[in-house]
Amino acid sequence: MRLKRITSAVAVSLVAASLAGCGGNEETSGGAAEDVTLTYWASNQGTSLENDQEVLQPQLDAFTAKTGIKVDVEVVPWSDLLNRILAATASGEGPDVLNIGNTWSASLQATGALTPFDDATMAEIGGADRFLAGSLAATGAPGQPPTAVPVYSLAYGLYYNKSMFAEAGITEPPATWEELVEAGKKLTTPEHWGMSIEGGSVSENIHNVFVFSEQQGGSFFDDAGKPTFDTPENVAGIKQYLDLIQTDKITNPSNAEYSNGTEALADFASGKSAMVMWQAAAGSLEELGMDPADIGVAPIPAPSGAAEDVASIVAGINLAVFDNSEHKPQALDFVEFMTSTPTQIQLNKTYGSLPAVTEAYSDPAFQTEAVETFKSILDDKAVPMPAVPEESQFETLVGTAVKNMLAQAASGTVVTEQAISEQLAAAQQQLAG
């Protein structure tokens, strides 16, 4: 902190000296203002960090050509992004513009490190009504100005292998969870399993059980933001997930150790499983060698008689401006550019995600069957993760508990409702710290 103050003091005196030297030459100072370089931390959306760099660079060049503002992009892997943001928050030295996972929005909003988009700021970047309402809901706690805007929208869908379904004589994707389990049993053969899951991944686990618990009418936080982990609905939601391995036996127990975020998808692509619950993945599946004609996608079905027909969380990536940025007006220009219709079309087309602004859907690239499925999920069947400051802790604690319970189920011990309830109570107690 003190070092920063000294540095800024030195910087201020240098600027003062140079201004004095210039004798108030307005042209020079005007020129200096244009010579701004923004630092942008991009999340990894493409197939590799290099791929992201290649995809983003033409857009950044276009922005520089238009405004004269240079952008220095750094693609940060997901495993580091949150830690880097926390470190930047603690030190005050960070990027000007950054990508965040939209489920972190409320947690990061609470740190005060991100610039709030109040009505005036929102108007500067073209207004709030340009954005998809569902995605805009996942940008911060309700009742407070959002601290980010959506840039790439995503939702979970049920991917199924069309030719395996046809072979098993199933003509339609499952419309209820019971139908899904039944189809899964038919599709579990010595060659392949009904469903693959990324059971060792904390984030995949929490996203899945959150949706299942919403279907049951459950909730992990009450309206006042108090944790309510240990409820019968949440237990039922988690049990539905564990039962894939322990009762229905349509998921390979080995899936419990899948943790690097690609293994379940790779199993689906290579025909080791007939279904997988994943965020928009057609591009990755083709890259993994899957025949596009085999790829089918449908909303994840709810159990019959479900309380809510929920199929996904509101997933996606948000764009935020770091509050310590010394170039806020330019940073906002960049946010406006990144959420402008042409850029949205170009980037989301390449990444296989959905545009965050409604106008972009007029492009033919987003009028395919798969995109329409995802857009309808996002419009009608998606709920945001809890918008509470403890969201990250909640994801970690409950996601880890589910991971451990899956491991237990995989090694042959049945996890009872009683045991799930105890795990949830323990997770909630740890949140209190």
Place this chain on the structure above:
Amino acid sequence: MITVDPAPEAGTEARTGSTPVRAPRKRKRQWLPYLLLLPVVVAELLIHIIPMVIGVGMSFLELTQFYVRNWTAAPAAGVGNYRFVLQFDEASGKALLHSFWTTVQFTVIVLALSWALAMAAAIWTQHAFRGRGLVRTIFLVPYALPVFASVITWSFMLQRDNGMVNHVLVDQLHLTDERPFWLIGDNSFWALIVVEVWRLWPFAFLALTAGMSSIPAEQYEAAAIDGAGVLRSVRWVTLPNLRSVNQVLLLVLFLWTFNEFTVPYTFFGKSAPEQADLISMHIYQNSFVTWNFGTGSAMSVLLLLFLLAVTAVYLLLTRKKDVDA
């Protein structure tokens, strides 16, 4: 000058019997040692002492995500963080206690295995034979490999369906019908021990080999003349000569293993299975992953106190034996 500790000066005077008249000249010369010490004192302060003091300070703050941006605004928690982590009848305290015991068992087993392996290998390569250089080099390979690459390779080898270990155990040797899990469940503890021993023992081997090279050959000859076999000469010649090496080696191995973070983090990712939840991973989970730096610091301070206590007791005990011998 004034802050200089008078004790060594008094000692010097007593030994040399110098008169008070000569004292000023001696004092002038005493600048140099302190000047030479200065860099290390500054470095020690910057690298160890100040971060440690900050860490202790943090443990008394309610340092959650609301305050990471401005630590000075974080409200004082008093001993609240300590009370929270030490409430052993609640889930958080139980988890910490469980993690602590897991780490104690892990450390004891890793230490015993690494030391025994290293000792055996060092004795084997103590006397020259054809190919000794090659054998020693092979033994040191795990220590020379980058941690990340080697531990990731281990995790691939230990996968349930496609891993090499299960391929050999189940498909080729037919030892079990059911494919065991190694990365999750009860076996994960033992899998982690194997990887840690594999990483650690070459260092012990290196230290013991160096120690053994300074044992005079005459002692072994004398033992042989007295009719001692291999076991007896190890017991009565090698081990006593390695006393001081072993004293330091075991302490260092203990501290490294107890604090081990890189290996489990690479092996399991962000969250380790309950059965292999080592204390440093547990603390990481409770501060970085859940954004609660106050409780994380409190746990770290408790860990520091524990390690300090163990080290002090260990050094006291082993020094006493030195005097007895």
